[in-house]
Amino acid sequence: MEIMCLNGWGGKLHEALVPYVAESAPDVLCLQEVVHSPISEKDWLTYRDGDHILPQRANFFRDVARALPEHTATFCPAAQGVLWDEDQSFPSQWGLATFVHKSIPIIGQVQGFVHKGYSPVGYGDHPRSRSAHGIRVYDYNSDRCISVTHMHGLRDLNGKMDTPERAEQAQRLLALSRHISEPGDLRIVCGDFNVEPHSETLEILGAAGLSELVTGRGFTSTRNTQYKKSGKFADYMLISDADAVQEFNVVYNPEVSDHCPLVLTI
Template identity: 75%
Template sequence: MNFVMDAGGRRVEIMCLNGWGGKLHQQLLPYIETTAPDVLCLQEVVHSPVSDKDWLTYRDGDHILPQRANFFRDVSRALPDHTAVFCPAAQGVLWDGEHSIPSQWGLATFVHKSVPIIGQVQGFVHKNFSPFGYGDHPRSRSAHSVRIFDYQSDRHVSITHMHGLRDLNGKMDTPERSAQAKRLLGMAQQVSGPDDLMVVCGDFNVEPDSETLQILADAGLSELVTGRGFTSTRNSQYKKPGRFADYMLVSEPETVKGFDVVYDPEVSDHCPLILNV
């Protein structure tokens, strides 16, 4: 396990990252392999099990993007000592020239095999699984929770992450985002015991003053990105205005031994968030 030593003893490392569909896989995979966090919460993951291609193409009108066809497989190979769980939100098609290839899109969680996973919840925070196409915007969004036992602190830790819905009109508050936040909180509470350290994270696709973060704050969770003075979770790969998307919240901020937003190296257009507890 990638425990980090400090004066207070060992600590477990949790990383949260939107992987951008593996666009920067040549930078991302060595970084993941080297850091090898105990728990990796990865959003925007592509899984095309019927294809052995490295790259396929996503087409949505004028929106055309290269996609790492088997990004889930790539990261699983970079973390051979981790248990990997893929949570699809939808199955649509990617393109190999003029040939359509079934491909699933969602998020994944990787937990080091020496860490006991003693509970899981997988579900949807917006809509349901879309089996025949990625669907209309805002599209289906899944979330995943794991409950682990941390032997070093002799306690249970629950970790829940999601990729928040993308609204084509922007990151403003909407009824759908409010409902999404409540479902996310419900999943986190469902997997957690009363004395667990609770961690909630992901690419929420909202601003720091959003209702989403207020709902989580009202439930007793402390947000670490702005709370620790970071001014962005984006890097130079992201060319649009709005510098926040990703957040990490904890139920007991006093247990945090370290927290960082990693700007270098650039492994996505999102920055990795790293929590040590």
């Protein structure tokens, strides 16, 4: 089974990302920073937050779902705000999504918030609402159940330092993973955590028996040349049984986002 985790950057590099996902077609794709604007037929809209202006693929969720027609797609919104086409605004949901190949039985799901709750009118003040999604599947190749839970960790305008909110976020993520898992399951937790490698978040997850694979396998960054700021880590993948890993890779090329895809084969 192949599991991919990726922050899609709102589909900014759509022309590279969609063909990459279609060709890779992982059994499970955990995708963060997903845009869903169901009443708009526009391909592109613009996100505006003061001086922060970013092009957004208006129906990024639809685009990826179409690229993976043999997958079951689930969108998990964290908030609904507006995106812009010049002076016209469109309601747009923002969150994360999970795609599971239809040959793999989904035998359990959990969806919840790791920071704040759903923001129905506007994206909210920073640090904004953050959701998580977990699935439990049966893997016939290994004859066992596997749970995969991912989140998009909160963004703090002051940086990626430890905060009480991030510690609480890690505990909520763990609780969701435990809720969807049963004894004997192989457990995987992943996402764009927005923290550094020596963070309290990873200490909390490690103390729960999860092995962190990015730095544990010697990778020195989860960012690529699209990312111009300092601090080259954001994304992580952890597993309850490191011996189950057949292969793990941080994909630096092609560049499909300012985050690198994390790809695990178990």
